[in-house]
Amino acid sequence: MDHPSFVHHAVLLSLALFGLGTLGVFLRRNVITVLMSIELMLNGANLAFVAFSRAAGTLDGQVLVFFVMVVAAAEAAVGLAIVIALHRHKDTLDIDAFNVMKG
Amino acid sequence: MFEDPVLNVLPFAVLLLPLGGFIVLALFGDWIKKDEEEQGACWLACATVVSAFALAVFTTVRLYGLASGAEGLRFSQPYLGFEWIAVGSFRVPINLLIDPLSSVMMLVVSGISAVIHVYSVGYMAHDEDKVRFFSYMNLFVFFMLLLVMGGSLPLLFVGWEGVGLCSYLLIGFWYRKDSASAAGLKAFVVNRIGDAGLILGMIFIFHAFGSLDLVDIADNAGALAPEALWQWGPVTIACLLLFLGAIGKSAQIPLHVWLPDAMEGPTPVSALIHAATMVTAGVYLVARLGPLFHQSETAMLVVAVTGAVTALMAGTIAIVQTDIKRVLAYSTVSQLGFMFLAAGMGAFGVAVFHLYTHAFFKALLFLGSGSVIHAMSGEQDMRRMGGLRKKVPWTYVTFLIGTLAIAGIPPLAGFFSKDEILLSALHNPTLFGIALFTALLTAAYMARLLFLTFFGEFRGGHDAEHHLHESPWSMLVPLVLLALGSIGAGFLKVPHVVQSVFRLPEPHLPHVAWLPAVATLTGVVGILIAWYLYLAMPELRGSLAQPLRPALRVFAAKYFFDHVYDGFVRHVVIGGSDRLLWKRVDEGVIDGAVNGAGSLTRAFAETLRPVQTGFVRHYVLLVLAGAVAVVYYLLASAERLAP
Numbered sequence: 232m233d234h235p236s237f238v239h240h241a242v243l244l245s246l247a248l249f250g251l252g253t254l255g256v257f258l259r260r261n262v263i264t265v266l267m268s269i270e271l272m273l274n275g276a277n278l279a280f281v282a283f284s285r286a287a288g289t290l291d292g293q294v295l296v297f298f299v300m301v302v303a304a305a306e307a308a309v310g311l312a313i314v315i316a317l318h319r320h321k322d323t324l325d326i327d328a329f330n331v332m333k334g
Numbered sequence: 335m336f337e338d339p340v341l342n343v344l345p346f347a348v349l350l351l352p353l354g355g356f357i358v359l360a361l362f363g364d365w366i367k368k369d370e371e372e373q374g375a376c377w378l379a380c381a382t383v384v385s386a387f388a389l390a391v392f393t394t395v396r397l398y399g400l401a402s403g404a405e406g407l408r409f410s411q412p413y414l415g416f417e418w419i420a421v422g423s424f425r426v427p428i429n430l431l432i433d434p435l436s437s438v439m440m441l442v443v444s445g446i447s448a449v450i451h452v453y454s455v456g457y458m459a460h461d462e463d464k465v466r467f468f469s470y471m472n473l474f475v476f477f478m479l480l481l482v483m484g485g486s487l488p489l490l491f492v493g494w495e496g497v498g499l500c501s502y503l504l505i506g507f508w509y510r511k512d513s514a515s516a517a518g519l520k521a522f523v524v525n526r527i528g529d530a531g532l533i534l535g536m537i538f539i540f541h542a543f544g545s546l547d548l549v550d551i552a553d554n555a556g557a558l559a560p561e562a563l564w565q566w567g568p569v570t571i572a573c574l575l576l577f578l579g580a581i582g583k584s585a586q587i588p589l590h591v592w593l594p595d596a597m598e599g600p601t602p603v604s605a606l607i608h609a610a611t612m613v614t615a616g617v618y619l620v621a622r623l624g625p626l627f628h629q630s631e632t633a634m635l636v637v638a639v640t641g642a643v644t645a646l647m648a649g650t651i652a653i654v655q656t657d658i659k660r661v662l663a664y665s666t667v668s669q670l671g672f673m674f675l676a677a678g679m680g681a682f683g684v685a686v687f688h689l690y691t692h693a694f695f696k697a698l699l700f701l702g703s704g705s706v707i708h709a710m711s712g713e714q715d716m717r718r719m720g721g722l723r724k725k726v727p728w729t730y731v732t733f734l735i736g737t738l739a740i741a742g743i744p745p746l747a748g749f750f751s752k753d754e755i756l757l758s759a760l761h762n763p764t765l766f767g768i769a770l771f772t773a774l775l776t777a778a779y780m781a782r783l784l785f786l787t788f789f790g791e792f793r794g795g796h797d798a799e800h801h802l803h804e805s806p807w808s809m810l811v812p813l814v815l816l817a818l819g820s821i822g823a824g825f826l827k828v829p830h831v832v833q834s835v836f837r838l839p840e841p842h843l844p845h846v847a848w849l850p851a852v853a854t855l856t857g858v859v860g861i862l863i864a865w866y867l868y869l870a871m872p873e874l875r876g877s878l879a880q881p882l883r884p885a886l887r888v889f890a891a892k893y894f895f896d897h898v899y900d901g902f903v904r905h906v907v908i909g910g911s912d913r914l915l916w917k918r919v920d921e922g923v924i925d926g927a928v929n930g931a932g933s934l935t936r937a938f939a940e941t942l943r944p945v946q947t948g949f950v951r952h953y954v955l956l957v958l959a960g961a962v963a964v965v966y967y968l969l970a971s972a973e974r975l976a977p
Contacts, residue, residue, distance in 0.1 A: 256954055265950075326950050333948025 233285070241282030248275030262317065262324045266310050273303050342412045344393045345430045348386050348440065349479050352447075355382030355472035363465035373455060379468035380451040383475055387444035394437045411485055411549065419488070423544060431485035431548055435835040438686060438828060439482035439618055442693045446610045447475045449812040453701050454602040456808035457708065467507060467600065474500035478611050482618060487536050487546040490619070494532065494583065497612045498525050504607060505599040517595035524592040528582015532619075535575030539626075542568045548622060552837050555625035563631045573626060573633035576619060577640075584616030584670045587644045591895050593667055597659040601704030604659060609666045609700050610693040617673040617689050624682040624836040638678025638759075642768045645671030647893055649775035653782065654889045657714050658703045661783050665740070666696055668772060672755050675769060681758035682836050683829030688755055691747035694823045695739035698816035699780075702733035705805045705813065706787060710798060716786040718794040725802040730788050732813040737784045739820040741777035741857040744850070750824030753853050757846065770856055777860025785868040 248271055255268025277296045284292025314324065321328050359366075359375055366375045397410055414428040432440075451471060458464040477496025484490040498521075506518030540546055543554055561567040580586070585593035596608045607613070620627060620637060627633050645668045652664035669692050677685040707714055709726050723730045739746035742753070752773060759766045792799050804810070867875050879886060891897065 253958065257951055329950065330948030332946060 238282055238286045242279055245275045245278035245282065248272075248278060250275075260325050260327065262314050262326050263311075265326060266307070266314070269310075270303060270307070273299055338396070338410065341393065341397060341410045341432065344389055344396070345410075345412045345432055345483055346414065348389045348393060348444065349430070349476065349483060351382045351386040351389070352472045352475040352479065355379050356469050356476060359465055359469035359472060363469060366465070373459070373464075375465045376455045376458070376468050379472050380448070380455060382472060383444065383451045384448045386475065386479070387441075387448045390437075390440045390444045393432065394441060397432055397437065424540065424546075426486055426488045426546065428489070429485035430483040430489075432483065433835050434832045435618075435622065435686065436482050438690060438832060440479060442690055443478050443482060443611050444475070446693050446697050446816075447471075447478075447606060449815050450602050450606045450610075450697065450701065453605075453704070453809050453812040454600075456806040457602055457704055458600065459806075461600075463507075467504075470500055470503050470507070471602075471606070474504070474607060474612075478615075481615055485548055487539065487548065487551075490548070490622075491532065491536065494579075494615060495529065497607070497615065498522065498529070498583070501525075501596070501607050501612055504603040505596045507599055507603065511598070514598040517592075517598040521592040521596050524589050525582045528579045528589055531575045531578025531582070535572050535579060538568060538572035538575060542572060551623060552625045552835070555623075555629055556837055558626075558629050561630045561632065563635065565632065567630070569626060570630040570632045573623070573630050574636060576623060577627075577633065577637055580616030580619050580674075581640065582616075583619075584613050584674070585667050586616070586640050586671060586674060587647060588895065590644060590648065590667050591892075591899060594660050594663040594892075597657070597663050601659065601700060601707060604663070605697045605700030605704065608663065609696040613666060613670060614673070614689045614693070617670065617677065617685055620674065620677045621682040621686050621832075621836070624677070625838065627677070628680065628836075628838060634678050634680065636678070637674050638762075638765060641671040641674025641676075641678055642759075642765045642772075643671070644668070645675060645772040646768050646775075649772045649779065650889050651892050652779040653775060654886055655779075656716055658706065658716050658719075658783065658787065659700070659714055661716075661779060662696070662699055662703060665699075665776065665779065668776065669696065669740070672752070672769065672772070675765060676755045676758050679758040679762070679765070680838075681754070681829070682838075683832050684751065684754040684758050686832050687828040688751035690826075690828050691739070691751040691820075691823050694747055694816055694819035695736045698732060698736040698813065698820050699740065701809070701813055701816065702729050702736060705729040705809055706733075708805050708809070709802050710794065711801050713794060713798065716783065718798070719787045719792070720790040720794075721788070721792040722802070723788040726804045728804060728810045728813065732817040733788070734784065735817040735820055737780045740780050741861060742773055742853055743857050744854055745821075745824065747820050747822070747824035749850075749854065749857075753850050754829065756853055757844075757849055760844070760846065760849070770852070773853065774856045774860045774863075777857040778864045781861040781864035782868055785864060789869055 252268045252270075252272030252275060255271060256265050259265055259268060277299055280292040280296050280299075284290065284296075317329060318324055355378060359379060363375050366378065410432045412430045412432065417425055417427045419426040430436075451468075454467070454471065458467055461467065474497060477493045477500060479493070481490055481493025481497060484493055502518045502522040505521055506515040508514045509518075536546060539551060542558075543551055545551065545554075558569055559567070561570050582589045593608060593613065597604055599608070627637065648664045648667035648671060652661050652668060655661045655664060669688070673685040673688050673692070676682075676688060705726065706719070706722060706729060709722065709729070710719065713719070735746065739748040742749045744750075756766065756769055756773070759769050792802075867878070888894075
């Protein structure tokens with residue numbers, strides 16, 4: 232049997248991971264770092280899923296985590312391909328350089 | 335009604351012979367015609383129509399032989415064995431209707447066509463396009479026979495549109511002449527107005543009866559409630575719409591304007607299509623649906639008044655025309671008015687009787703005028719003719735017979751039918767007066783035509799006089815045949831023959847002893863007036879024209895119908911399209927709506943534009959804010975739902 236405050240601690244940790252990821256997305260300028268920060272956010276969410284799943288005694292949350300992992304893998308593949316394309320195009324990875332969609 | 339295997343096939347043979355002629359000529363005509371003078375194609379066309387006539391005679395004889403002494407109602411409905419249209423309760427089988435009325439029409443159409451085809455061989459001998467001419471003529475005969483033999487309104491309508499097409503093609507036969515192609519277009523467009531009425535009328539009839547079969551309509555019409563004067567029931571509306579179609583086809587006021595212009599076509603076309611057969615289709619339609627028209631007093635009055643007014647107006651125009659064919663054209667309009675007058679008076683049989691006699695003498699007159707034009711090498715102006723009596727004796731004699739027939743001199747054909755029309759109009763003094771005066775005009779303008787053309791001195795100059803020649807025998811034989819018809823046709827009592835078709839008791843026309851005498855006298859007086867003014871005392875014309883000048887000016891301007899239509903088209907249709915529909919509706923409303931939708935979108939986009947900053951962080955912020963909002967909403971609603 233888990234410690235009663237197990238879910239509490241797990242959610243706090245997942246919140247910390249998610250917050251770190253969010254800050255990374257907002258503050259870092261390098262596109263690759265931003266992508267890594269997004270991975271951090273996803274894993275924060277995964278942790279919360281697993282914790283709640285464990286506490287509730289069902290497998291739903293863990294199944295969802297596998298989905299998120301698959302999507303994250305696909306996202307990483309496509310995202311890095313886009314990063315390469317961007318780098319070829321602009322010769323930089325500064326995220327503020329890509330503003331052609333400005334209205 | 336009875337079954338007869340031969341009668342189930344023969345009418346289709348009558349119908350399909352001219353169609354076959356058309357197909358052969360259209361596909362292989364140039365191959366048959368080896369050189370300019372080759373006439374094999376022409377004789378092929380004649381052969382199909384002559385054999386169609388022979389089969390028509392055989393059909394009629396057999397029908398009457400089988401039904402002799404039987405009940406009054408005698409008809410046969412051959413059926414080809416398949417349906418043309420079958421949609422729900424709307425069914426149109428390919429069936430023909432052979433009864434006394436369509437027998438008369440079938441014989442008139444095929445007979446007159448046969449004679450005119452033979453005439454055309456001589457008339458068109460020097461035309462390089464004669465194969466095209468004869469293929470159109472054969473096609474016309476097919477459609478006209480379909481019109482008079484079709485057993486239902488849709489089949490009749492196919493024939494109706496088909497003859498309209500052939501009329502257009504043949505009016506504009508000499509298409510290199512601007513006036514000819516313009517006249518063809520005019521005929522086509524004016525006829526469309528009437529045809530729209532015919533279609534609407536058919537829809538109304540189907541709505542009222544659930545059937546478009548001519549026999550069904552005639553059988554059931556008697557059961558409908560009669561509609562009094564100015565009572566706008568379904569029968570009245572249906573009849574008036576159908577009559578609009580009849581007005582267009584039969585050139586009645588106000589849609590008569592196309593017929594005089596149609597004289598641009600070759601003269602045999604004028605004789606066949608625009609005098610003897612096609613233009614009588616409207617009369618046939620009204621007579622065919624006589625039982626229906628009879629149920630509506632309003633429709634009958636409209637038919638009678640339209641006919642009387644047209645007869646009078648066209649007669650007055652005819653007396654001032656100088657083109658020989660235009661006199662005859664207005665005469666045709668006037669005589670068609672006579673037919674409608676009789677039909678409107680309830681004497682449908684009499685209308686068909688006049689249709690039948692008129693076919694003979696008007697075809698004769700047109701062919702005679704064609705012979706004159708042929709002799710004059712194309713000149714149509716009567717002021718350049720005169721004294722042709724001795725140069726073209728055969729044409730003169732036959733033309734004289736035609737003139738006397740149309741003037742109503744006994745015992746020629748026109749006398750009998752005109753007498754019966756006057757008799758049927760007797761109980762309405764106004765219409766009777768108009769009819770009698772028009773009869774006087776008829777005699778006068780025809781005598782004027784005769785005197786200007788064949789009497790007096792030749793006014794065309796020496797060269798033309800030198801060229802004068804009598805027409806070849808292929809043109810004279812038809813003239814003689816038609817002259818014989820004009821003499822004898824009146825002795826067949828057509829009103830009695832066709833009466834059973836109308837499902838009405840034979841009208842008891844009183845025996846008025848003085849009427850034939852008055853009618854004859856009217857004709858004689860008309861001829862005498864013309865003789866007095868054009869031969870005896872020509873100088874009197876000038877002094878008489880002075881006080882009558884305003885009236886003559888109106889006649890010469892044809893009652894300004896063309897001016898009014900021209901003004902209407904020019905100012906209302908074209909001007910309205912230009913200034914209102916184009917500049918206001920199209921550019922203003924429609925383009926405005928399209929451009930307005932565009933600029934509205936643009937303005938909306940303009941206000942939302944600043945949201946797109948181009949900075950990825952801003953987008954992420956918005957996504958985050960959205961996610962927070964969604965989560966907040968979910969939590970808040972979960973709290974509300976909690977107990």
